[in-house]
Amino acid sequence: MGHGLVLFKFKMLKLRILPQVTAVLKRTMSTQEPDVLFETVNNAGIITLNRPKALNSLNTSMVTKLLPQLQEMETSKTLVIIKGAGDKAFCAGGDVKAAIDKVEGPIFFHTEYNVNYLIGKYKIPYIAFLNGITMGGGLGLSVHGRYRVATEKTMIAMPETKIGLFPDVGGSYFLPRLQVNLGLYLGLTGDRLKGKDVVKAGIATHFVSSKRLYELEKLLLRCTSDIEVDNLLNKFNEPPEEFSLAPNIKHINYCFAASTVEEIIERLEKVQNDWSVKTIETLHQMCPGSLKITMRALQRGAQLDLPQCLKMEYRLACRATENHDFPEGVRALLIDKDNNPQWKHKTLAEVDDDYVEDYFKKLPQDRELQFFDAKL
Template identity: 85%
Template sequence: MLKTRILYQTSNIIKRMMSSAESDVLFESVNNAGIIVLNRPKALNSLNTSMVTKMLPQLIEWEKTKSLVIIKGAGEKAFCAGGDVKAAIDPVEGPKFFHTEYNVNYLIGKYSIPYVAFMNGITMGGGLGVSVHGRYRVATEKTLIAMPETKIGLFPDVGGSYFLPRLQVNLGLYLGLTGDRLKGKDVVKAGIATHFVSSSRLYELEKLLSRCTSDSEVQSLLSKFNEPPAEFTLADNIKHINYCFAASTIEEIIERLEKVQNEWSVKTLKTLQGMCPGSLKITLRALQRGAQLELAQCLRMEYRLATRATLNHDFPEGVRALLIDKDNNPQWKPKTLAEVDDNYVEGYFKKLPADKELQFFDSKL
């Protein structure tokens, strides 16, 4: 009898190990918490269609049965380095991925129970989409965030048009256009993370969070673990960011940066010159419009932009140049800011055919 039980237990352990080895996202039920583990450490836990397709129904179920949800990344390097853009450039598969991913982003944004993201390590693009819309976002000394999409011919999506323009003093426009990176406590100062906790304490925090039964308990516990932020490393240039990125066009932003004439402005100008011209203008317009829209409206707008990006030249070309061939020499079309006219930009924003528009898995919308 004992031998049979041991064999049974061993078999179950092996099955779980095999499942863990094969599954790109893991779901665990621990006490009162549902725990999501993004499980592609070799790919820095970048999101693919398989992962977001599994996450959506699990999040819907846990909202009804759990007291909170915790999401984290496998391994030490990354929470989630973004979406799998090599697959996303496909005109058929890309929109399928974006459709499900944006539904996950929207669900997180309206989640009725506490959603706690452990943003430990690299957190970029799609990684912000599955963290920043949640109620609680925990940064550590290993956290490194960025929205680098303008470099690959895309735009800051996953609700970027919603959360970026809502950051302080035009900081979101600066981050969205330049792809600049923030680390550690700066992520809290920027308003992207809500708490800072040393990575060595995350295991303990997770165990205690799993026992919480209410939002007030979660909030109290996070406050106990939270460390006070240090001075913002961008503090000396916040006034310049506010001034330069308040401009209504990319050309005027560049003019203002040229007037500032300090080390930061020279570096920022060089960065913008390396970005896709079409992406810069599309991004600025999306962020300007997103400032006046609700999350669902932003995601619908972004879905139109993303769908058209898969059909146009720049997004596939940017991914080719930076991630596939790695020649770092993208040939943008249009090639210059002057060639990116209003008709080109507005073409991305036009409504899709009714059956191609983003549909939320919520009948109320």
């Protein structure tokens, strides 16, 4: 068969196949869209967490891209804005289904904590738009930065004790530094704060209505100095309202000043109002081991700087992947969804000091958390 005829037949075939191939390619391309987007406008860096269907939850692929890009932007840009795709979430946390893996988990945490560390010492203005759900890892990407903008759609929480983990991503650093023992309350109960409450609690720095975010972003991109950024955010900021926890702040301060989880519960029992009853119920739904590990991590974190907290948390996170409670919590709440976790300890009384302390022990030197800029 002549070469020309083969070519002709191939071309005809190609014409028939092409529309189908293009359709398939289009579909693949739309599912293959990058999970983090990086843009530069007027020398400002814009980062968009781009997994809206998964509420922009963080996975290893995303944190691995964030680390070098944030390093590069710090030296070359005037400011960085980080936001989430869609309007449901900034970032609903880490992808814990991957994090429970004994191999993948430590790799994910290692990179994620390096990102938290970098944000904590970032030299240029770093502005996080906390529009929508912001939990766990989402707070790690925002709370250590200079500016955190909440909207009426913002809902924050550190719900890790419910899945057999502890508030990580620098939670042991920022939670104990919130006013009136609020951090210990939020870290142990996983309670959610919304809208202006997030500013009141000290987690966000500014409150801006979500419909004004687009305008704010456009104007931020024109800022050429730290002072301009600061002035602009203050101009957009709306005054806070009464804190929804205000009626119980004195109780939070008293109950969560206790030095053990058991004593917190005893104090809550003395308060005897709707809030205290609900708080006791909540604590009884949490993993007993996690409550005690969290309590100790926050007590110690109060005396440490952010890098030291992250090193401590990395030990805890690695141990969590090797122990029973974290994989079991993820199984019960997120995989099988039977909401019936079988914790290693049924009660707080069963969680002894040795069990808690084992989590805090140093890892072998080659497995400890290393920061990307560590001097060898």
